Amino acid sequence: MSMRRREFTLGLLVTAGLQGLARADEGVQHEERALMGTRVRITLVEADAARRRAAFEAAWTRMGALADQMSRYREGSVVRQLAARAGGAPLAVPAETMQVLLAAREVAAFTGGAFDASVGAYRDWHFGDDAEGHAAEIADAQRLVEQRRLVGWRRVELNSEARTARLPTPGMALDLGGIAKLPILQAGLAEIARSGVAAAMIDGGGDVVCHGNPPGRDWRVGIRDPRTPQRLAGVVALRDGVVASSGDYERFFDRAGRRWHHVLDPASGWPTQGVHGVALVARDIAAVNGLGAAIMVGGLQRGQRWLAQRPGVDALVATDDSTWLSTGMQARLTPAG
Incomplete structure (x- = not known):
């Protein structure tokens, strides 16, 4: 079970x-x-x-707003917009999301790609508890081979000065689940500190x-x-x-x-x-x-x-x-x- x-x-x-x-x-x-x-x-x-x-x-309030920005499941989130625009023009992103994207690039470089937020392209995995209600499902092996060409942290284009991001190939997608939660929790903690607690x-x-x-x-x-x-x-x-x-x-x-x-x-x-x-x-x-x-x-x-x-x-x-x-x-x- x-x-x-x-x-x-x-x-x-x-x-x-x-x-x-x-x-x-x-x-x-x-x-x-x-x-x-x-x-x-x-x-x-x-x-x-x-x-x-x-x-x-x-x-x-702060954590909820940031979670909505960076969720791969939330319609209209920055992550969903980037995937929808993959292969097209750069997308202007909020400062908090840019910070997370830059952090993802840094840890990817540090670990030689062992961490890679572009694994969002492996979109056929479902674990029975996602926000879209999918049943648990093992991804198809051939589909994984096809999706592999869409994965690669170096290909994610970030312009920190203009605060834009771009996925250069249609089908690319990000999953920030392994990198966004701690900054979101930290932002909530900062709000608490500002409240004087x-x-x-x-x-x-x-x-x-x-x-x-x-x-x-x-x-x-x-x-x-x-x-x-x-x-x-x-x-x-x-x-x-x-x-x-x-x-x-x-x-x-x-x-x-x-x-x-x-x-x-x-x-x-x-x-x-x-x-x-x-x-x-x-x-x-x-x-x-x-x-x-x-x-x-x-x-x-x-x-x-x-x-x-x-x-x-x-x-x-x-x-x-x-x-x-x-x-x-x-x-x-x-x-x-």
């Missing part, structure tokens, strides 16, 4: 130790909504009820951003064990930082003795194999954004080389055979419970 992303979301990353704080301090409040194909949960620590309300609304966390179905701290403690974030996703591998303490997760347990279905999941190898269009999940912890989202998906494509050894060039990133990588922890993750990951 397969379990889709929606059924797993709340256990992907959990905040531990806040329940007791919530009972002791009425200033702690949680809100949760569906956004970006998952459940997003905001936790605020703020005594003033009016300020909390303003912060919640500002964050939800001193401490907040946003958990977006596997990706967590936070600033400030609950009184007298750090945020505690539980990291799921990718090889046994029903369990936690451990807990990390976090303040003013980010946890980013990628895994084959997020959107998937099981068929013909194999797991078919949404992280696709740009070189083939098939779901990645070998790495089941990656969790990355860092101070800034730029250090980790897109890197988890790239490690799932590139494998553990290439991932270790990339991580060696990102000394501020602590990592957990689960493969078929074992779970590897960087030195920093070994030091910070503590048992759950």
